[in-house]
Amino acid sequence: MTSLLIDNIGELTTNDDGVEVGGRLHNAAIVIEGERVAWVGAAANAPATDEQFDAGGRAVLPGWVDSHTHMVFAGDRTAEFEARMAGETYAAGGINVTVDATRAATDTALSENLARLIAEARRGGTTTIETKTGYGLTVDDEVRAARIASEHVDAVTFLGAHVVPRGSDPTAYLDLVTGPMLAAVAPHVSAVDVFCETGAFDEVATRRVLETARAAGLATRVHGNQLGHGPGALLAVEYGSLSVDHLGFLSPADFDALAGSWSGWEARSGSSPRGTVATVLPACDLSTRMPLAPARELLDAGVVLAIASNCNPGTSYTSSMGFSVATAVLQMGLTITEAVRAATLGGAIALGMHMDGWIDPRGITQAAVGRIAPGSRADLQLLEAPSITHLAYRPGMPLTSAVWRAGTRVM
Ligand SMILES: N=CN[C@@H](CCC(=O)O)C(=O)O
Ligand SMILES: [Zn+2]
Numbered sequence: 563m564t565s566l567l568i569d570n571i572g573e574l575t576t577n578d579d580g581v582e583v584g585g586r587l588h589n590a591a592i593v594i595e596g597e598r599v600a601w602v603g604a605a606a607n608a609p610a611t612d613e614q615f616d617a618g619g620r621a622v623l624p625g626w627v628d629s630h631t632h633m634v635f636a637g638d639r640t641a642e643f644e645a646r647m648a649g650e651t652y653a654a655g656g657i658n659v660t661v662d663a664t665r666a667a668t669d670t671a672l673s674e675n676l677a678r679l680i681a682e683a684r685r686g687g688t689t690t691i692e693t694k695t696g697y698g699l700t701v702d703d704e705v706r707a708a709r710i711a712s713e714h715v716d717a718v719t720f721l722g723a724h725v726v727p728r729g730s731d732p733t734a735y736l737d738l739v740t741g742p743m744l745a746a747v748a749p750h751v752s753a754v755d756v757f758c759e760t761g762a763f764d765e766v767a768t769r770r771v772l773e774t775a776r777a778a779g780l781a782t783r784v785h786g787n788q789l790g791h792g793p794g795a796l797l798a799v800e801y802g803s804l805s806v807d808h809l810g811f812l813s814p815a816d817f818d819a820l821a822g823s824w825s826g827w828e829a830r831s832g833s834s835p836r837g838t839v840a841t842v843l844p845a846c847d848l849s850t851r852m853p854l855a856p857a858r859e860l861l862d863a864g865v866v867l868a869i870a871s872n873c874n875p876g877t878s879y880t881s882s883m884g885f886s887v888a889t890a891v892l893q894m895g896l897t898i899t900e901a902v903r904a905a906t907l908g909g910a911i912a913l914g915m916h917m918d919g920w921i922d923p924r925g926i927t928q929a930a931v932g933r934i935a936p937g938s939r940a941d942l943q944l945l946e947a948p949s950i951t952h953l954a955y956r957p958g959m960p961l962t963s964a965v966w967r968a969g970t971r972v973m
Contacts, residue, residue: 563596566969567611572619572948575899576602577907578935586899586950592622594940597968598929601936621949623902625689625941625965626883627909627932630807630841630870632721633679633693634672634707637663638875643849652789652850654761656876657697657725664697664707673710679873680714683881684972687962689941690931692913694755696721701743708750712923717913719783720747723756723763723771736767740774750923753781753804758794765793772801781914787811788852799823799838805868805912807841809855821863839912841868844889846878858895868908869901884953884961891954898951907932940969
């Protein structure tokens, strides 16, 4: 197995509290062996290796873990975006425009579009990607989306409960989603999501989706509290969902429930019981002109936070985690260290990938992601900057200089 030394790292962010709590290492080095990190420490103590890469005093951090995207789609929604920027409000019904385009697309077109989006994400430093179905909304179209996604990404989530498709009866559609559709899609996915919102699925319907998913042995996630106050966050906690995502509108009871779900959990060991991750989606909040989720307050309340791109053609047509991190710092009140941690380790926890031994959609057992520590998957990015601070200090600049995923240089 070939070993690679990444040497002369000016600033190394590991997310490994055993190395330095909430901190960054200076004059550091990393050794990669095969797909995993083998050693992390001071450059002066680095062991001999087969190959060497000089980081030139620049910053290295874990690859981004994008725990929330909707990348299996066709078409775009430029006209809807223009109307929104002219004053229209976002409504769930726009999803049906993408459903029509996606159903009409060939497998090859969907696969190529997904590959294009993943390539964009990799160039921006993303090494782990979750994506959802949800633009098919028939049994065949949802299975097709899940199958195509499972050939490309690290985690696939079933989102048949995205919106009731045009022309369908809501009760009959819920029966379909929680019955034959779930059964047909289950072999291709690791989790089930539901859009719990006015215009999508109400509390009763959301409970049914979460109950049937749980009965099928699948993890759950919830799109909640995006367009207004609602039961999404409370239901996610009640059903032990891995994450609840969006969260622009939270009540004190929502904060209490999310924080309570984490009491007694230590991120370092990953010990149970684990709680429900609050996933904020800054690019989506901006693109829909919705209030920014209260990320600062969630962290202060003791909730584990993730930052994701929510890349999709309706509400957030970007896979840029760098942009999301910069927004979280500049507009949501996070420190750069907190934002980077939420966009790496936070996403990994939201996906259940922060510990060794998770299984990818192709059935391959994988090492932990979201940290740079001995034994973790060697997913890391080199910045064209001396410090992660530059991600927010120089917003919008293409700072990703090199990316390794599972020990292989991918950019
Ligand atoms: N909120 C629900 N689903 C997506 C939007 C999908 C769309 O508008 O196409 C989201 O996360 O924002
Ligand atoms: Zn979403």
